Structure formats: C-alpha cells, structure tokens
Amino acid sequence: MSAITVRRADYANASDAAAVVMLLDAYASDPAGGGEPLSDFAKAHLVSSLAARPTAFSILAFDGEQPVGLVNCIEGFSTFACKPLVNVHDVAVLASHRGQRIGEQMLALAEQIARERGACKLTLEVLSGNTGACRLYERIGFENYQLDPAMGHAQFMQKWLE
Template sequence: MPPSLTVRVCRADYANPVHAEALVSLLDAYARDPMGGGEALSDFAKVNLVPSLAARPQAFSVLAFALLAAESIEQPVGLVNCIEGFSTFSCLPLVNVHDVAVLPGYRGHGVGEKMLVLAETLARERGACKMTLEVLQGNASAARLYRRVGFDNYQLDPAMGQAHFMQKWLASTESANPS
C-alpha cells in the first residue's frame, strides 16, 4: 500500500448502492480466492445477498475503502460480515465474524485489523459478550491477524481440548455457493 494511500473503514449501509456493490464485489473476490473456496458467488447470491442481509437485524457488515489520492476516489478493498448469535452460558448476545476479506494488494497493511476493531466496537454496542470466527488451518496470515487482535482457540476446559468447527449441509431450493 503506497504511503499516499489512506484507508477508511465504516459500517456498511445496505441501502447505499455504493456499499451494496462493494459488498457483493468483495465477497465475490473472496469466494474466488482459494481461502474462500475458489468459486465465484452464484448469481442467486449476487442478487440476493444485500437484501437478505438487510432483512436480518442481527447482521452487520464493515467495509474498508482505500482513497486513491490522485483520482480523489475511494476503492473498496475489504469486507467483514458479522451475524449476531446468542451465548446461552452467558445469556448475552455474541457476534460471529462470518467473512473477513481483503483484496490481495492490500493484505498485510492493517486493513483487516482496522475492520475488526470497528466490528468489535459494533459488537460491544450490541452488548455482545464475545466474538467468534473460524479460520482455515492453511491461512496462517489470517490466524496471526486474529491472534493479534485478541482471538484465541476456543476451549471450555483445557483437559477436553479445543473445539472444532463443523458443518452439515441441508437441502435447499436454491443453488448457492457454500460458505
């Protein structure tokens, strides 16, 4: 990231067409990346993603824009999607960080950290007791970022070991890209 470039992070406004377009394009770029599965978003997901997120009050997103000084325009470079859940043990909300995406040319320059700091602020405003996320074993740079901002492996009792993230696909009427 050149020294003349600055990054602005903000909560995404799903009703803002610039934010909506940025959200879809960044998530599609992430889906195409090996860390996102290596396949583009389905047409269904591209059309329905933003309205579906907007319809869920438990969802929020953070966007990062790089200011291209020469052109005085902002380019979307990062995205974090979050979904509020509930901790039964704490009887308080929790926030799951579902997607963290930074375009390749901007990785390693603090963009992800800035977005996660804002996501944490928004989670605290919701009264969340914790934030959760999952990371692929092969994504060492993302794991370092998550540890740097305070995430750690999940366990209740060290004698029982760390939790593993698991999934089970359910049949659906729409063909959507898995994530």
C-alpha cells in the same frame, strides 16, 4: 496510496451494496474462500438478505474510493453467558491490499459495534492453513475456543441441508 477508511456498510446505498457483493465474490474466488465465485443467486440476493436481518452488519474498508475490505457479522446468542455474541462470518481484504492491517482496522470496528450491542464475545472460524489470517486473529486477541483444556479445543463443523 490513499488513506484507508473503515466504516459500517449501508445496505440501502447502491455503491456500498455493490462493494459488499464484489468483495465477497473476490473472497469466495480466492483459495482461502473456497476458490469458487458466488452464484448468480447469491450475488443478486446477498445484500437484501443481509438487510432483512437486523442482527447482521457489514464493515467496509476503502482505499480512497476503492473498496478493498469487507467483514460480515451476524449476531448470535451465548446461552452460557445469557448475552449476545457476534460471529465474524467473513473477513476479506483484496490481495493487492493485504499486509496493511486493514483486517485489523475492520475487526476493531466490528468489536466496537459488538460492545455497543452488549455482546460478550466475538467468534469466528478460520482455515488452519490460512496462516496470515491466523496470525492476525491471534495478534488481536482471538484464541481457540475451549471450556476445559483437558477436553481440547472446539472444532467447527457443518452439515449442508441443500
């Protein structure tokens, strides 16, 4: 096995763009990602749509030349802190490379970039049954979001618009 390298993706680089799509498609196809591959539309427009958003950035991990991990991040805003925050939107490591702390390395770079942007925190959502991911996030300092323990922790909810 080659040394794992982790770096920020260059959306204008064709091989980085292909890696982002391939890795996100692999994640979407995994049960932890919903078990359905990306649509043809998403595959065709993902990278250009991310590139059009200056608040978005991606991290790629490579085993030699092979892309093996992806983190997609999108900057948001904390009204309570009146500072930016960075939402870790996707964390994907190919099944062949899980358990090697690749996710941890990618998230460390995401945290570095978030700090450079002046962000007050990183946020993410994770399925409660994804125990490996939950262990990773807790190990590196993530915890359930709450303001007052008496009110419980936050739940992530969604409402599809299309």
